Amino acid sequence: MTNSGPSYYCPYKGCTKEYTSPYLIYKHSREIHNSELATPTKSTFFKSSSGKVINFKINDRNSLDPGEKILLVQKNDQTYYCPYKGCTKECGSRRTIYNHSRAVHNSELPTSNMSPRPQLFMSSSGKVIDFKSK
Ligand SMILES: [Zn+2]
Numbered sequence: 407m408t409n410s411g412p413s414y415y416c417p418y419k420g421c422t423k424e425y426t427s428p429y430l431i432y433k434h435s436r437e438i439h440n441s442e443l444a445t446p447t448k449s450t451f452f453k454s455s456s457g458k459v460i461n462f463k464i465n466d467r468n469s470l471d472p473g474e475k476i477l478l479v480q481k482n483d484q485t486y487y488c489p490y491k492g493c494t495k496e497c498g499s500r501r502t503i504y505n506h507s508r509a510v511h512n513s514e515l516p517t518s519n520m521s522p523r524p525q526l527f528m529s530s531s532g533k534v535i536d537f538k539s540k
């Protein structure tokens with residue numbers, strides 16, 4: 407089995423298309439499903455018109471009726487995401503995400519009585535963690 411990177415799945419019912427690039431799935435969605443999907447920026451995410459968040463992941467498969475629109479929604483800038491794999495925790499403040507990260511993942515983030523002003527963290531593998539991306 408070859409590992410060709412992450413896959414993006416078409417969320418429309420009955421469609422089994424998958425692509426290795428999000429841009430191909432956006433294009434597919436526009437051309438085949440008439441979804442009027444716009445290409446996202448860093449501060450936006452997708453929602454179906456019924457309010458479901460669409461990440462084009464495997465569990466989003468078969469979740470949209472044909473013709474249902476996918477809307478591009480502005481991310482609330484105050485949302486912070488837990489950077490740990492498999493963890494979907496998101497919080498409205500850095501403080502909460504730090505607390506979560508310490509409590510659940512044993513990380514050594516600042517305690518909640520420290521200033522929550524923006525700062526950068528790095529994982530031990532050298533990846534910058536800004537809590538702004540999943
Ligand atoms: Zn499709």
Ligand SMILES: [Zn+2]
Nearest residue numbers: 488490493495
């Ligand atoms: Zn977490």
